[in-house]
Amino acid sequence: MNLLFTPFTLAGKELKNRFVFTPTTTSFATDNAEVTAKLADYYRQRAEGGVGTVIMEPGVVDPRGKLTPQSMGIFTEESVAALGGITKICKDNGVAVFIQLAHSGPRGRAAFLGEMPVSPSAIPFFKDEPVYELSKEDIGHVVESFVTAAVRAKQAGYDGVELHAAHGYLLSSFLSPIMNRRTDEYGGSNANRAKIVVDILKGIREKLGNDLILGVRFNGKEYGDQGLDTADAIELAGIFEAAGADVLHVSALEVEVPSLVGVAAIPATSAPGKDHQHGSFLDYARQVKKTVKIPVIAVGKLNHPEVAVPAKVNGDCDLVGLGRSLIADPNWPNKVKQGLLPDQCIYCNSCFKGIARGGLICAVNKELKAK
Numbered sequence: 001m002n003l004l005f006t007p008f009t010l011a012g013k014e015l016k017n018r019f020v021f022t023p024t025t026t027s028f029a030t031d032n033a034e035v036t037a038k039l040a041d042y043y044r045q046r047a048e049g050g051v052g053t054v055i056m057e058p059g060v061v062d063p064r065g066k067l068t069p070q071s072m073g074i075f076t077e078e079s080v081a082a083l084g085g086i087t088k089i090c091k092d093n094g095v096a097v098f099i100q101l102a103h104s105g106p107r108g109r110a111a112f113l114g115e116m117p118v119s120p121s122a123i124p125f126f127k128d129e130p131v132y133e134l135s136k137e138d139i140g141h142v143v144e145s146f147v148t149a150a151v152r153a154k155q156a157g158y159d160g161v162e163l164h165a166a167h168g169y170l171l172s173s174f175l176s177p178i179m180n181r182r183t184d185e186y187g188g189s190n191a192n193r194a195k196i197v198v199d200i201l202k203g204i205r206e207k208l209g210n211d212l213i214l215g216v217r218f219n220g221k222e223y224g225d226q227g228l229d230t231a232d233a234i235e236l237a238g239i240f241e242a243a244g245a246d247v248l249h250v251s252a253l254e255v256e257v258p259s260l261v262g263v264a265a266i267p268a269t270s271a272p273g274k275d276h277q278h279g280s281f282l283d284y285a286r287q288v289k290k291t292v293k294i295p296v297i298a299v300g301k302l303n304h305p306e307v308a309v310p311a312k313v314n315g316d317c318d319l320v321g322l323g324r325s326l327i328a329d330p331n332w333p334n335k336v337k338q339g340l341l342p343d344q345c346i347y348c349n350s351c352f353k354g355i356a357r358g359g360l361i362c363a364v365n366k367e368l369k370a371k
């Protein structure tokens with residue numbers, strides 16, 4: 001594992017090691033999407049735990065794009081100061097800090113949005129949740145909201161932003177041949193389905209030049225024969241690279257969740273469970289990595305030396321994403337570096353239940369135990 005504690009330069013920024021805390025929604029913000037002391041402390045613990053890069057959970061770019069009732073937001077001027085407090089904590093610990101920019105799209109719920117969730121086409125994600133199909137004018141507003149959020153991220157001191165174009169949320173639904181059935185320039189070919197992401201990347205570059213590192217997180221494969229496959233993901237990767245992305249984060253939406261079968265159009269999640277192998281998404285990153293020049297982050301049960309170390313040695317990815325390992329034990333990198341055994345995630349996925357019900361919980365981490 002110590003091979004992974006070597007520095008890496010990403011778009012001119014030196015990262016102290018190869019480990020990246022991948023964005024994980026906590027639902028620790030207020031109902032008005034504001035940062036709380038609990039949320040800031042959660043990131044302080046992870047920044048102190050030895051990880052090289054933190055990609056913070058989604059800052060939603062619009063109140064109508066909340067992922068959960070207590071999603072954190074970056075859609076007001078007031079959010080900049082509180083988020084700046086967190087970026088300072090990360091920087092004081094020598095940790096590079098990104099924020100994921102997100103809009104829930106069809107994965108939102110009218111119950112907490114106060115209005116219908118939106119989507120590229122009138123195809124619901126949840127079978128009981130009708131969605132509003134965005135007009136071209138609406139899409140222009142969505143692009144603007146992402147660009148404005150990136151400007152706020154820069155003001156708050158982030159090294160970079162990651163566009164959340166994975167897991168069935170709004171940008172991901174545009175990329176998906178299942179969810180996007182548009183016949184205008186935003187639908188059809190991979191290039192058309194990627195247009196909204198390309199418009200956002202270019203819009204941010206126009207405003208900020210190279211002052212902010214730009215990442216895109218997307219699915220290397222999504223569940224179902226009609227969904228996006230790895231050949232699509234490879235083509236999309238080239239499109240994002242050409243549009244100015246500095247780093248690609250290859251995730252997937254292909255782990256079937258029994259509780260979503262019959263409920264969701266794509267009954268899948270992004271987090272491999274107990275029965276899934278370590279590194280089960282690594283091949284998607286490997287395939288993307290072969291075709292692009294920019295660095296690639298891989299994710300998905302990569303906390304095992306027999307998977308993570310060969311990934312580095314073979315050059316399958318540049319950076320190793322850790323999600324639940326750092327929920328379970330914020331000191332995971334420091335402990336591994338010292339040859340100590342961290343508290344390990346048991347892949348029960350109770351964390352997901354927590355974020356839907358008012359706050360992240362963890363069966364392993366005592367500080368995050370269910371009350």
Ligand SMILES: Cc1cc2nc3c(=O)[nH]c(=O)nc-3n(C[C@H](O)[C@H](O)[C@H](O)COP(=O)(O)O)c2cc1C
Binds near residue numbers: 325351
């Ligand atoms: C509770 C929880 C919340 C998550 N929230 C997000 C999110 O907001 N955005 C995102 O891109 N991925 C999210 N993920 C996915 C993780 O970033 C990561 O890709 C996934 O957990 C697989 O990595 P791991 O095996 O290291 O946990 C979430 C995962 C969990 C467990």
